Amino acid sequence: MAPCKLNSTDSYGNGDVSFSCSQLNNSLPILHSEKAAQNGNGDVSFSCSQLDNSLSEKEVQELLQQTPIQGTDEHLIEFSEALRTVAKTLRRVAEGKAFAQAEAAEWKRRYELERERNQRLQRKEHLPRECNGDCNKERTLNSKNLLVSSNGTNGQSEDCCTNGICSHEVLQDGETDSDPMMVKSRIMRKASFKLSWCSKGEDSDQHKHEVVSFARGNITTAERHSKQISLKWESKPQTVLIFTKPNSISVRILCSAMLRWLEENKKLNIYVEPRVRGELLTESSYFNFVKTWKDDKEISLLHKKVDLVVTLGGDGTVLWAASMFKGPVPPIVPFSLGSLGFMTPFHSEHYRDCLDSILRGPINITLRHRLQCHVIRDAATNEVETDEPILVLNEVTIDRGISSYLTNLECYCDNSFVTCVQGDGLILSTTSGSTAYSLAAGGSMVHPQVPGILFTPICPHSLSFRPLILPEHVTVRVQVPFNSRSSAWVSFDGKDRKQLAAGDALVCSMAPWPVPTACQVDSTNDFLRSIHEGLHWNLRKTQSFDGPVINNNI
Numbered sequence: 001m002a003p004c005k006l007n008s009t010d011s012y013g014n015g016d017v018s019f020s021c022s023q024l025n026n027s028l029p030i031l032h033s034e035k036a037a038q039n040g041n042g043d044v045s046f047s048c049s050q051l052d053n054s055l056s057e058k059e060v061q062e063l064l065q066q067t068p069i070q071g072t073d074e075h076l077i078e079f080s081e082a083l084r085t086v087a088k089t090l091r092r093v094a095e096g097k098a099f100a101q102a103e104a105a106e107w108k109r110r111y112e113l114e115r116e117r118n119q120r121l122q123r124k125e126h127l128p129r130e131c132n133g134d135c136n137k138e139r140t141l142n143s144k145n146l147l148v149s150s151n152g153t154n155g156q157s158e159d160c161c162t163n164g165i166c167s168h169e170v171l172q173d174g175e176t177d178s179d180p181m182m183v184k185s186r187i188m189r190k191a192s193f194k195l196s197w198c199s200k201g202e203d204s205d206q207h208k209h210e211v212v213s214f215a216r217g218n219i220t221t222a223e224r225h226s227k228q229i230s231l232k233w234e235s236k237p238q239t240v241l242i243f244t245k246p247n248s249i250s251v252r253i254l255c256s257a258m259l260r261w262l263e264e265n266k267k268l269n270i271y272v273e274p275r276v277r278g279e280l281l282t283e284s285s286y287f288n289f290v291k292t293w294k295d296d297k298e299i300s301l302l303h304k305k306v307d308l309v310v311t312l313g314g315d316g317t318v319l320w321a322a323s324m325f326k327g328p329v330p331p332i333v334p335f336s337l338g339s340l341g342f343m344t345p346f347h348s349e350h351y352r353d354c355l356d357s358i359l360r361g362p363i364n365i366t367l368r369h370r371l372q373c374h375v376i377r378d379a380a381t382n383e384v385e386t387d388e389p390i391l392v393l394n395e396v397t398i399d400r401g402i403s404s405y406l407t408n409l410e411c412y413c414d415n416s417f418v419t420c421v422q423g424d425g426l427i428l429s430t431t432s433g434s435t436a437y438s439l440a441a442g443g444s445m446v447h448p449q450v451p452g453i454l455f456t457p458i459c460p461h462s463l464s465f466r467p468l469i470l471p472e473h474v475t476v477r478v479q480v481p482f483n484s485r486s487s488a489w490v491s492f493d494g495k496d497r498k499q500l501a502a503g504d505a506l507v508c509s510m511a512p513w514p515v516p517t518a519c520q521v522d523s524t525n526d527f528l529r530s531i532h533e534g535l536h537w538n539l540r541k542t543q544s545f546d547g548p549v550i551n552n553n554i
């Protein structure tokens with residue numbers, strides 16, 4: 001028992017009460033009221049004992065109550081004040097001790113867990129199979145597919161693997177068993193597998209190794225499926241084909257100037273449409289060097305001659321140019337001479353610098369996917385695709401045309417029924433076309449490099465119809481049912497309207513010939529600039545700084 005002394009006079013001097021107790025570290029002192037004594041100097045001395053802390057405070061309170069305090073005895077008043085302060089201090093010390101005890105308990109618990117873990121690791125070292133650090137192989141699954149660690153605690157153990165993959169878990173098929181020999185006999189390696197890319201019933205290894213690594217039967221995307229594509233000329237481009245928007249004086253002036261510059265500075269073969277050549281020759285015989293074609297057969301061979309296509313106009317001119325190529329398409333450089341120009345990033349006033357750097361290369365391109373469409377007449381009896389495929393860069397639209405009835409279109413995706421569209425129609429769009437008609441019909445805007453087919457209804461008469469985006473590999477079939485009240489109409493990039501009678505169908509899939517368009521910067525930068533500058537996407541005045549003060553303490 002250590003003596004403890006409280007100097008009441010000191011306590012008044014600085015507002016603190018001081019006392020000494022040699023055993024404050026591990027056990028707290030308790031004041032024994034009967035042992036408290038007051039000496040002549042007003043000092044009170046106590047003895048401490050190692051009893052419960054809450055009791056010590058209680059006993060101080062009791063001492064206070066037992067000690068008669070007379071109003072005239074100032075020392076006693078001071079003494080009782082000092083005792084209250086002692087009680088308060090003791091409570092604080094007791095709280096500190098409780099905290100220290102909790103902390104000690106926590107350390108003890110961790111020590112026990114660590115020891116248990118080491119013991120388990122030691123036991124595992126005696127098992128024949130090696131872990132090799134691949135924890136996926138070592139997960140333990142019981143018959144209810146619960147993950148259990150090797151000590152059978154359903155993955156609830158608080159060891160190192162609670163929040164991650166643990167090196168001492170095992171794959172086990174069947175009931176968990178407390179018998180270690182049983183556990184050992186059921187240990188299995190993870191089954192390996194192979195992925196294959198099926199295209200129309202055949203295996204295709206085209207992208208397998210690029211996209212997925214198969215290490216130890218785990219699926220990992222090794223590389224991105226879609227990347228920024230760069231075009232580098234391997235030989236100097238020699239032939240350029242220029243498409244121009246008709247009936248535009250500014251386009252005609254620019255076209256003449258560009259042709260002169262190309263002829264005089266680049267010495268290239270230059271093709272234009274027959275209409276344009278006629279216009280140029282009317283202007284001047286100087287343009288005799290410009291070539292053209294006579295018939296459709298020659299057009300179909302253009303891609304073999306042409307290295308580069310230039311368009312002077314808006315998006316419609318790009319669509320027009322793309323439609324000229326039923327197969328492979330040469331890179332297109334679209335100059336903006338329209339109002340919106342979503343796909344036309346090049347400014348016509350800088351055509352010399354642009355063409356100079358493009359002819360030199362390398363250039364970033366956007367590979368714009370196209371859809372190939374077949375119209376099938378009387379689809380129930382005739383499965384043969386009668387018409388030539390029609391390629392679209394934006395979309396194919398099936399609508400009600402001049403009919404005032406709802407369209408009724410049965411839609412299938414790879415022979416699975418999708419839905420029946422009852423409304424004004426349906427748009428099957430490329431991702432490039434996502435910012436055109438599909439956008440106006442409520443479809444999402446999609447980066448043109450994302451492969452997919454947008455399935456966007458036009459004014460569906462249903463509250464729950466939402467647009468879909470389907471993967472690029474599917475074939476979509478849209479059929480006008482025999483009991484349809486009226487025909488539907490199909491159009492391709494807004495052109496070439498064809499009637500779809502009851503029983504006819506449209507079959508649509510991704511074409512193998514995309515349209516490469518040159519980028520001003522890169523496909524993402526160009527896309528974002530177009531949605532900002534062309535469509536004014538999410539344009540809003542920025543909220544001003546002044547306004548209500550935010551109280552972060554609420």
Ligand SMILES: NC(=O)c1ccc[n+]([C@@H]2O[C@H](COP(=O)([O-])OP(=O)(O)OC[C@H]3O[C@@H](n4cnc5c(N)ncnc54)[C@H](O)[C@@H]3O)[C@@H](O)[C@H]2O)c1
Binds near residue numbers: 394395438
């Ligand atoms: N309600 C509509 O928004 C609506 C209706 C019919 C057709 N169109 C679109 O018009 C296209 C045909 O274009 P056009 O110039 O020959 O006809 P157009 O002259 O009627 O112009 C249509 C507008 O759509 C813009 N546009 C075209 N393709 C685009 C694209 N990929 N991204 C963003 N905007 C684009 C054009 O710049 C133009 O302003 C169709 O493929 C169709 O997508 C839209």
Ligand SMILES: Nc1ncnc2c1ncn2[C@@H]1O[C@H](COP(=O)(O)OP(=O)(O)OP(=O)(O)O)[C@@H](O)[C@H]1O
Binds near residue numbers: 244246315339
């Ligand atoms: N070479 C061409 N021959 C025939 N028609 C064309 C040709 N180029 C463009 N067109 C058609 O002309 C129309 C307008 O062309 P385009 O969209 O390029 O110009 P715009 O309407 O002024 O541009 P924007 O759409 O940006 O406002 C389109 O419907 C397009 O199909």
